Amino acid sequence: MLKIKAGKDFWSGIMFLCFAIVELYIARGYSMGSSGEMGPGYFPVVLGIVLGALGALLVARAIIAGDEPVAGASIRPLLLLVASVVVFGVTIEPLGLVLSLVLTVAIAALAGRQSGPLEIALLAAALAVLSVGIFHFALLLPLPIWPAL
Numbered sequence: 001m002l003k004i005k006a007g008k009d010f011w012s013g014i015m016f017l018c019f020a021i022v023e024l025y026i027a028r029g030y031s032m033g034s035s036g037e038m039g040p041g042y043f044p045v046v047l048g049i050v051l052g053a054l055g056a057l058l059v060a061r062a063i064i065a066g067d068e069p070v071a072g073a074s075i076r077p078l079l080l081l082v083a084s085v086v087v088f089g090v091t092i093e094p095l096g097l098v099l100s101l102v103l104t105v106a107i108a109a110l111a112g113r114q115s116g117p118l119e120i121a122l123l124a125a126a127l128a129v130l131s132v133g134i135f136h137f138a139l140l141l142p143l144p145i146w147p148a149l
Contacts, residue, residue: 013058020052077111084108096146097135098128 023044030041084107091100105124109115115123135141 009058010062013055013060013062016051016055016058018055020048020055023048023051080111081108084111093144094147096144096148097131098145099147101128101131 027041027044027048030044031039032041032045033039035042084104087107088100088104091103095103102124105127106120109120109123132145135143136145
């Protein structure tokens with residue numbers, strides 16, 4: 001078993017490496033261009049390389065420092081976070097931006113144990129107000145704010 005001193009660094013590095021792999025895979029068909037005339041693939045490829053290097057550095061540092069074993073990853077928080085994103089995508093049209101955000105925050109809050117109901121309600125309200133302000137009023141996106149009656 002690997003002896004890892006900084007378990008959070010190890011898992012953060014793995015996460016960055018996964019993001020880098022996905023980023024580079026998605027950008028593989030885009031033209032790069034040059035630094036002076038960047039193509040659509042330039043930024044994603046550079047970002048993927050930077051994320052990959054950061055991830056490799058974090059994993060290497062966690063392995064070299066080696067002290068404590070890496071704790072097993074819990075699947076419940078991961079599934080709840082993925083479910084919250086899926087719920088947002090499915091409910092944005094029928095429920096509108098405000099209600100789908102509140103539902104998304106409530107599901108995502110179940111992934112952690114630190115937040116109380118008041119904190120979750122305040123976070124959901126703040127995100128709803130901020131999102132409506134940015135997407136509806138500032139960017140003028142045609143998102144439904146409330147359910148269509």
